[in-house]
Amino acid sequence: MRFSRLALTLGLMFAASGANAAIDTSPLPPKQPGWSFDGPFGMYDRASLQRGFQVYKEVCSACHSLNRVSFHALSSDNGGNGFFTDPQVKAIAAGYKVPAGPNDKGETVDANGTPLTRPGIPADHFPPPFANEQAARTANNGALPPDLSIITKARAGGPDYVYSIVTGFHQKPPAGFTVLPNKYYNPYFNGWNISMPPPLSANQVTYSDGTKATVEQMAHDVVTFLSWAAEPTMENRKRIGFGVMLFLIAFAGLLYLSYRRVWADIH
Amino acid sequence: MATTTADEPTRRDFIHIATGAAGAIGLGLLAWPLIDQMNPSAAVLALSSVEFDLSPIQEGQQVTVMWRGKPVFVRRRTQKEIAEARAVPIGSLPDQLARNANLPDSAPATDQNRMSKPEWLIMIGICTHLGCIPLDHQGDYGGYLCPCHGSQYDTAGRIRKGPAPENMYIPPYAYLSPTKIKIG
Amino acid sequence: MAGHSTYVPKSRFARWLDERLPILRLANDTITTYPTPRNLNFWYSFGGILTFMLGIQIVTGIVLAMHYVPAATMAFDSVENIMRDVNYGWLLRYMHSNGASFFFLAVYIHIFRGLYYGSYKAPREVLWILGVIIYVLMIATAFLGYVLPWGQMSFWAATVITNLFTSIDQILPHVGTAVTQWLWGGFAVGDPTLNRFFSLHYLLPFVIAGVVVLHIWALHVPGNNNPLGIDVRGPQDTVPFHPYYTVKDLFYLCLFIILYAIVVFYLPNALVEPDNYVPANPLVTPPEIVPEWYLLPFYAMLRSIPQKLIGVIVLFGALVTLVFVPWLDTSRVRSMRFRPLAKQFFWALLIDCLLLGYLGAHRPDAVFPGTEIPMLPFARLGTAYYFAYFWIILPLLGLIETPRPLPLTIATSVTGSGVEQVNAPAE
Numbered sequence: 001m002r003f004s005r006l007a008l009t010l011g012l013m014f015a016a017s018g019a020n021a022a023i024d025t026s027p028l029p030p031k032q033p034g035w036s037f038d039g040p041f042g043m044y045d046r047a048s049l050q051r052g053f054q055v056y057k058e059v060c061s062a063c064h065s066l067n068r069v070s071f072h073a074l075s076s077d078n079g080g081n082g083f084f085t086d087p088q089v090k091a092i093a094a095g096y097k098v099p100a101g102p103n104d105k106g107e108t109v110d111a112n113g114t115p116l117t118r119p120g121i122p123a124d125h126f127p128p129p130f131a132n133e134q135a136a137r138t139a140n141n142g143a144l145p146p147d148l149s150i151i152t153k154a155r156a157g158g159p160d161y162v163y164s165i166v167t168g169f170h171q172k173p174p175a176g177f178t179v180l181p182n183k184y185y186n187p188y189f190n191g192w193n194i195s196m197p198p199p200l201s202a203n204q205v206t207y208s209d210g211t212k213a214t215v216e217q218m219a220h221d222v223v224t225f226l227s228w229a230a231e232p233t234m235e236n237r238k239r240i241g242f243g244v245m246l247f248l249i250a251f252a253g254l255l256y257l258s259y260r261r262v263w264a265d266i267h
Numbered sequence: 268m269a270t271t272t273a274d275e276p277t278r279r280d281f282i283h284i285a286t287g288a289a290g291a292i293g294l295g296l297l298a299w300p301l302i303d304q305m306n307p308s309a310a311v312l313a314l315s316s317v318e319f320d321l322s323p324i325q326e327g328q329q330v331t332v333m334w335r336g337k338p339v340f341v342r343r344r345t346q347k348e349i350a351e352a353r354a355v356p357i358g359s360l361p362d363q364l365a366r367n368a369n370l371p372d373s374a375p376a377t378d379q380n381r382m383s384k385p386e387w388l389i390m391i392g393i394c395t396h397l398g399c400i401p402l403d404h405q406g407d408y409g410g411y412l413c414p415c416h417g418s419q420y421d422t423a424g425r426i427r428k429g430p431a432p433e434n435m436y437i438p439p440y441a442y443l444s445p446t447k448i449k450i451g
Numbered sequence: 452m453a454g455h456s457t458y459v460p461k462s463r464f465a466r467w468l469d470e471r472l473p474i475l476r477l478a479n480d481t482i483t484t485y486p487t488p489r490n491l492n493f494w495y496s497f498g499g500i501l502t503f504m505l506g507i508q509i510v511t512g513i514v515l516a517m518h519y520v521p522a523a524t525m526a527f528d529s530v531e532n533i534m535r536d537v538n539y540g541w542l543l544r545y546m547h548s549n550g551a552s553f554f555f556l557a558v559y560i561h562i563f564r565g566l567y568y569g570s571y572k573a574p575r576e577v578l579w580i581l582g583v584i585i586y587v588l589m590i591a592t593a594f595l596g597y598v599l600p601w602g603q604m605s606f607w608a609a610t611v612i613t614n615l616f617t618s619i620d621q622i623l624p625h626v627g628t629a630v631t632q633w634l635w636g637g638f639a640v641g642d643p644t645l646n647r648f649f650s651l652h653y654l655l656p657f658v659i660a661g662v663v664v665l666h667i668w669a670l671h672v673p674g675n676n677n678p679l680g681i682d683v684r685g686p687q688d689t690v691p692f693h694p695y696y697t698v699k700d701l702f703y704l705c706l707f708i709i710l711y712a713i714v715v716f717y718l719p720n721a722l723v724e725p726d727n728y729v730p731a732n733p734l735v736t737p738p739e740i741v742p743e744w745y746l747l748p749f750y751a752m753l754r755s756i757p758q759k760l761i762g763v764i765v766l767f768g769a770l771v772t773l774v775f776v777p778w779l780d781t782s783r784v785r786s787m788r789f790r791p792l793a794k795q796f797f798w799a800l801l802i803d804c805l806l807l808g809y810l811g812a813h814r815p816d817a818v819f820p821g822t823e824i825p826m827l828p829f830a831r832l833g834t835a836y837y838f839a840y841f842w843i844i845l846p847l848l849g850l851i852e853t854p855r856p857l858p859l860t861i862a863t864s865v866t867g868s869g870v871e872q873v874n875a876p877a878e
Contacts, residue, residue, distance in 0.1 A: 040717050068531045072313040080309075123313035146729075150531070153720060154728035190738075230728075233534070233541040240542070241716025244296075248709045251293060254286040255702040261282050262694045266489060290701075300539035304514050310536040 023177055025192045030160035031167070033220060037227060040242070043235050044228050049083040051207050052225025055218045058205050060148065063140060063196075065128035068149035069229050071096075072122040081232040086122075093120035098127045141182040143195030150230045152223070159227045164188040166219040169198035316451035318443065321387065329403045331392060334450045338400055339438060340392040340424075341448075348422040349385050351409060352378040360434075361426050367437040376434055381423040383440075389448065390424045391438050396431035411435075456480045481671060486689035487696050488677035490865050494568075495675070496703035497561040503704055504554040505663065509656050511547040519599065521649035523642040526601035527730045545719040551593050552722050553711045555745035558586060559804075566776070567797055569785030570676040576777040578669040581662055583773045588659045590746065590770075595652035597743060601645060602727030607740045609640045609648070615753075618760040639733065679864055680786030681857055688861035739814065747811030748804050752837070754815045755830035765834065772841045779841055781849025789855040793848045800840045807833045 036045040071093035074082040097117035130136035183193040329342040365380035399415035406412035408421035418429030460466040520529040533540035571579035619627030636643025756762035858864035
């Protein structure tokens with residue numbers, strides 16, 4: 001790909017936002033609601049993870065896949081990094097239909113032409129809502145809902161950005177800004193025209209622990225869940241990190257004393 | 268960390284021993300992840316047990332299930348096959364141990380010790396000679412014949428004739444319901 | 452200094468081995484008794500740190516290669532498998548990706564130390580050139596490695612950098628395109644490219660290790676330079692490497708590892724472009740294509756020149772320039788401690804490299820945040836200063852500068868009792 005084509009692509013991207021060329025449509029700095037997993041000692045709030053999973057399952061999974069997360073990752077048994085027990089995980093997995101291979105006759109679709117499926121097992125990954133990219137685009141006015149497995153690591157601003165997008169709808173666009181067809185105004189998104197319709201509305205989900213399902217609450221929970229999905233091993237990382245830092249600081253102290261002892265007769 | 272007094276002419280000071288020991292511990296801590304990463308990963312362990320539905324299998328039919336990369340024969344035995352297996356005196360068997368992971372090593376190779384329910388033979392389908400997969404419903408004993416070197420097994424998967432030294436192994440398994448087993 | 456070995460085997464086994472393969476003698480001569488100037492400071496510990504980081508990268512790389520799959524359809528997912536399912540996979544991956552950054556941090560400090568103390572001057576020219584070779588091999592290895600996760604940045608950085616070779620077309624028609632397609636194994640970056648990049652990424656670190664052996668050998672012939680830049684005159688100026696510098700290097704290494712551990716455990720993605728967590732898509736170019744931070748100064752130089760071929764020549768010229776430094780610097784004094792004027796230009800070079808690094812992260816048409824001031828003229832100025840420093844300033848300075856008087860010997864300088872000798876020339 002030559003530089004000239006690169007420049008052309010960049011130029012076209014600028015031109016495409018020509019409808020709003022006069023206004024700077026850079027995204028607003030993301031909101032910073034604060035997360036339980038912030039900081040060197042922050043951990044995932046287990047209750048929030050379960051609620052967030054419920055929001056993902058009931059709202060987001062209609063369009064967004066979670067391809068890289070396996071059901072067994074949800075388990076906290078046997079040293080797992082999840083937030084359900086093994087029997088719960090087995091039940092969750094069995095509630096999903098995953099694509100099945102050819103049957104004994106070699107067929108991959110049933111009599112109606114729908115692809116064969118089987119109940120999920122813990123070893124399976126979350127099945128995608130659409131069979132392929134083209135099907136996903138057709139169902140979403142040409143836009144491709146991104147996979148959410150690592151979304152909080154794949155966007156500048158991380159969890160704050162995703163939270164801001166999800167809660168950034170329902171504002172009035174400024175004068176002079178045109179919302180393009182099949183798009184929605186969201187000032188936290190680059191260009192301010194986002195293809196995703198506002199995904200959350202109050203009390204859309206009924207939380208089993210009785211928490212009030214405001215939009216901010218659901219957004220907070222689902223982003224906590226997505227942060228977990230992007231990095232299930234984060235708690236291990238911080239715990240082991242703490243031990244390593246203590247060891248290294250002590251070791252540095254010992255080395256310093258050894259160093260002074262060795263060099264004592266030189267200095 | 269207190270150092271010793273400086274009246275030792277050599278460098279074998281306590282501080283150096285302590286530092287050296289800490290360094291050795293540090294290297295050990297560093298080495299562990301490098302070694303442990305070769306152990307089966309969580310993705311592999313998730314498939315370390317397999318559930319299987321027995322209901323579609325007809326009497327006299329055998330189905331092969333993959334478990335931990337190995338073929339497991341799930342065979343629904345006929346009454347005749349069960350009777351034949353039970354009629355064999357243990358003393359005449361080349362291998363008199365049950366080779367059943369669900370029982371102690373010393374269990375004898377009675378037909379009852381080869382399976383939890385007499386109708387269902389659940390067995391790792393690998394010949395104990397050199398690892399080929401035996402063919403079912405073949406051979407002189409109504410059980411299995413290994414095409415590689417001619418080992419013959421009976422309807423309980425026990426070696427009767429040929430170069431194989433041991434009965435085919437029974438994997439760890441349990442019944443979750445009368446029609447569903449979990450292997451591993 | 453290369454002198455006679457004073458090793459005496461201490462046991463019968465040691466004597467037996469010494470007559471057959473004098474490896475214990477070698478270890479004794481190069482590590483234990485090796486006479487090292489007694490005045491080496493913190494900046495001299497980075498050679499040891501670099502050796503450690505090379506070891507870390509090789510070891511973590513080998514274990515990662517046990518799980519990574521170098522095929523375009525599976526590479527990204529295999530890295531996610533490492534992060535999620537492989538035991539300690541997340542730790543090994545973060546150690547390897549951040550290890551590269553710390554490897555480069557250490558190498559830049561090591562290079563600037565050499566520039567400041569004149570460690571490249573005679574008789575250490577070959578030592579310096581071997582170092583430049585190691586640096587170039589490191590850049591190649593890091594570039595190849597960055598492609599392997601097959602994220603958006605991986606793919607597009609590979610596309611941009613391999614496309615540089617098409618600029619050869621302007622001198623030799625069709626040759627540039629042929630070379631580029633030969634590199635790709637196709638008509639664009641794709642599966643064959645990834646596979647061969649993996650093979651080369653596995654190979655080059657061992658080539659680096661070999662050149663490091665030569666580098667240390669070339670060091671041991673004349674012996675280490677030191678912050679004063681004056682030669683060792685006798686045993687009173689040196690101490691045996693073990694235990695004096697083994698313990699000192701280990702201490703500074705431990706401090707360096709503390710910094711490394713903070714990043715690996717608490718800020719593992721601070722140096723990563725989020726776009727590289729998006730799987731590679733040949734049909735979508737990311738809005739900004741940027742390499743890792745340690746390549747940004749070169750990227751700034753490349754993009755400051757609008758003409759593609761000249762930009763490529765400038766890029767490679769910046770690296771090739773380093774080879775000639777021992778001859779470009781005409782000063783008879785090694786260490787900039789005694790070159791007050793040269794010191795100012797040295798600091799300006801350091802600030803210049805940092806500035807180029809900052810500018811390299813932005814598009815050529817960018818402006819400084821909150822202002823209307825364009826960045827491009829600064830990138831051009833910065834590039835010009837880099838070349839001017841080596842090709843004009845260093846040669847001139849040696850001729851016009853009056854250096855400060857040098858100490859008599861290292862030993863007297865350390866103990867503080869020496870009479871200073873005026874303008875003693877460095878040998």
